Amino acid sequence: MKCVKCGQPAVINMRQHRLGLCAEHFLEWVPAQVERAIEKYEMFAPGERVLVAVSGGKDSLSLWDILLRLGYPAEGLYINLGIPHLEYSNVSQQKVEQFAAERGAAFRVVNVQGEYGQTIPEIARRKRGRTPCSTCGLVKRHILNQVARDGGYAVLATGHQLDDEVAVLFQNTLHWATGYLARQAPTLPASHPGLVRKVKPLIRLYEREMAAYALVRGIDYVYEECPYSRGATTLFYKSLLNQLEEASPGAKQSFYLSFLQARAEGHLLPEAASEVEMHPCSRCGQSTTAPGLCAFCRLWEMDGIDHGDTENTE
Amino acid sequence: MKCVKCGQPAVINMRQHRLGLCAEHFLEWVPAQVERAIEKYEMFAPGERVLVAVSGGKDSLSLWDILLRLGYPAEGLYINLGIPHLEYSNVSQQKVEQFAAERGAAFRVVNVQGEYGQTIPEIARRKRGRTPCSTCGLVKRHILNQVARDGGYAVLATGHQLDDEVAVLFQNTLHWATGYLARQAPTLPASHPGLVRKVKPLIRLYEREMAAYALVRGIDYVYEECPYSRGATTLFYKSLLNQLEEASPGAKQSFYLSFLQARAEGHLLPEAASEVEMHPCSRCGQSTTAPGLCAFCRLWEMDGIDHGDTENTE
Numbered sequence: 317m318k319c320v321k322c323g324q325p326a327v328i329n330m331r332q333h334r335l336g337l338c339a340e341h342f343l344e345w346v347p348a349q350v351e352r353a354i355e356k357y358e359m360f361a362p363g364e365r366v367l368v369a370v371s372g373g374k375d376s377l378s379l380w381d382i383l384l385r386l387g388y389p390a391e392g393l394y395i396n397l398g399i400p401h402l403e404y405s406n407v408s409q410q411k412v413e414q415f416a417a418e419r420g421a422a423f424r425v426v427n428v429q430g431e432y433g434q435t436i437p438e439i440a441r442r443k444r445g446r447t448p449c450s451t452c453g454l455v456k457r458h459i460l461n462q463v464a465r466d467g468g469y470a471v472l473a474t475g476h477q478l479d480d481e482v483a484v485l486f487q488n489t490l491h492w493a494t495g496y497l498a499r500q501a502p503t504l505p506a507s508h509p510g511l512v513r514k515v516k517p518l519i520r521l522y523e524r525e526m527a528a529y530a531l532v533r534g535i536d537y538v539y540e541e542c543p544y545s546r547g548a549t550t551l552f553y554k555s556l557l558n559q560l561e562e563a564s565p566g567a568k569q570s571f572y573l574s575f576l577q578a579r580a581e582g583h584l585l586p587e588a589a590s591e592v593e594m595h596p597c598s599r600c601g602q603s604t605t606a607p608g609l610c611a612f613c614r615l616w617e618m619d620g621i622d623h624g625d626t627e628n629t630e
Numbered sequence: 631m632k633c634v635k636c637g638q639p640a641v642i643n644m645r646q647h648r649l650g651l652c653a654e655h656f657l658e659w660v661p662a663q664v665e666r667a668i669e670k671y672e673m674f675a676p677g678e679r680v681l682v683a684v685s686g687g688k689d690s691l692s693l694w695d696i697l698l699r700l701g702y703p704a705e706g707l708y709i710n711l712g713i714p715h716l717e718y719s720n721v722s723q724q725k726v727e728q729f730a731a732e733r734g735a736a737f738r739v740v741n742v743q744g745e746y747g748q749t750i751p752e753i754a755r756r757k758r759g760r761t762p763c764s765t766c767g768l769v770k771r772h773i774l775n776q777v778a779r780d781g782g783y784a785v786l787a788t789g790h791q792l793d794d795e796v797a798v799l800f801q802n803t804l805h806w807a808t809g810y811l812a813r814q815a816p817t818l819p820a821s822h823p824g825l826v827r828k829v830k831p832l833i834r835l836y837e838r839e840m841a842a843y844a845l846v847r848g849i850d851y852v853y854e855e856c857p858y859s860r861g862a863t864t865l866f867y868k869s870l871l872n873q874l875e876e877a878s879p880g881a882k883q884s885f886y887l888s889f890l891q892a893r894a895e896g897h898l899l900p901e902a903a904s905e906v907e908m909h910p911c912s913r914c915g916q917s918t919t920a921p922g923l924c925a926f927c928r929l930w931e932m933d934g935i936d937h938g939d940t941e942n943t944e
Binding site for chain 2: 489490491492494552556559560563567570571574575577578582583584585586587
């Protein structure tokens with residue numbers, strides 16, 4: 317297989333595009349895909365301050381790298397969740413610090429235990445009905461939004477790539493969760509006071525392309541998945557979707573893009589455009605669907621009971 | 631595993647219902663499920679004449695058997711498609727004849743070659759752009775509707791079970807084919823002049839339950855799949871869906887039922903209730919979406935070109 321641009325040996329073959337590229341042209345092609353997504357989905361304009369949520373994994377560090385290469389003023393935010401297994405959170409933080417130091421890039425760290433007194437596993441153990449993963453999602457959403465808002469960033473960017481989005485779409489479709497289906501999007505506007513715009517610039521790229529990008533760019537990232545993600549439903553869905561892609565290259569991308577198109581054309585989800593009523597949380601002020609305390613602030617109530625999220629779950 | 635009704639050894643365990651049953655109680659339970667579907671989806675009333683499309687396979691013969699056991703005046707219709715491989719169509723016809731003879735049940739046969747001069751494989755070879763499967767679907771839909779209409783039947787029943795419907799739903803969802811999604815239903819009313827009501831009474835039952843029913847009832851059916859179905863996309867989708875069901879019993883049923891529910895509640899497809907404009911075919915009089923000849927009548931035009939179906943594809 318040869319690079320279609322220069323005829324040198326290809327380092328990657330993207331079957332869904334019938335496209336083989338050498339290292340040099342692949343490192344050009346990936347940022348071009350990201351730029352296309354930023355423009356097409358009106359994610360942000362040049363000069364707008366971007367906060368990148370970085371976990372230390374290949375996707376978010378590659379996203380940060382790409383945005384810097386494209387000239388966007390992208391700063392990082394690492395949330396230390398306090399996951400103790402094999403020093404997972406601390407090792408991840410070191411990867412982020414090293415990445416930022418090599419590039420002289422600005423970044424912030426929020427340590428959940430330092431800031432709120434307990435790690436994610438500790439909160440999950442204390443709250444009945446909360447798994448570590450649901451606690452983690454809630455805490456991250458809250459902190460990401462708060463830091464972006466308080467820091468005056470125009471937009472919060474996350475490293476979700478196409479495989480992540482397709483797995484979520486698949487899960488929501490299997491349950492016909494129409495509320496979630498209505499809100500899943502590459503760009504989520506700041507629809508309520510106190511909520512920042514959220515964007516997924518890697519939406520045109522498959523996970524294996526991001527792994528290849530990190531490898532070819534020499535980005536040193538945490539290889540291990542979070543220890544809590546083992547056996548996660550999402551990983552099972554991804555394996556089913558990979559079988560589909562293997563049989564029919566491009567099937568995952570087509571599933572996602574035809575969903576966006578059918579919804580945009582008004583053939584799907586009549587309520588997609590409808591507003592959810594939101595109120596400011598009486599403690600932290602972030603928008604939440606239920607009056608009173610938001611789900612994040614309820615985490616710190618000492619009754620040990622949690623009746624689930626009521627805040628914006630994007 | 632024991633039968634939950636009598637404590638005898640169970641012949642089948644239905645994990646999605648957490649239900650084990652012995653042969654006797656399983657043979658009671660299956661028709662009860664069919665009766666529930668007939669009532670819930672308002673398929674037909676006692677006394678209405680039902681035409682059952684029978685292929686000689688386990689699902690359609692079992693459906694016919696069940697409807698007769700439930701006391702419905704169900705007559706069979708076998709369409710001989712002229713598939714020559716291992717005498718597939720003729721062997722299938724013999725199974726249907728034997729089944730009907732054992733029960734003294736009324737049935738009709740339409741031989742496609744005898745009636746129209748060519749077998750399905752011959753038509754497909756003659757028409758560019760037509761596969762045997764698309765030709766077969768078109769011809770069967772036309773003949774089934776015509777015989778039901780001309781014979782004065784109230785309703786046409788087919789042996790589609792839950793696995794069939796889930797595979798079709800999965801395929802339509804992967805492509806977000808909103809037009810097909812809007813029309814897929816257990817009961818399709820006779821929405822236009824010349825179209826009969828179409829129903830799927832096995833909609834509550836998995837394929838493996840139908841196989842078990844045919845086995846326990848001693849129904850002699852054609853085991854082989856149609857020779858053209860090998861490698862069919864539907865079989866691949868069924869294998870993915872079976873992995874899902876294996877990991878989460880009931881997932882297939884839940885995917886289908888939550889789809890029907892979301893659509894019925896108006897959260898999914900704004901156009902589900904909208905009417906498609908239909909015209910009578912200028913030759914055969916059956917309703918079709920395009921003015922002029924319907925897709926079936928165009929099959930017999932000698933230009934060799936076919937631009938696809940325009941008639942109701944249900």
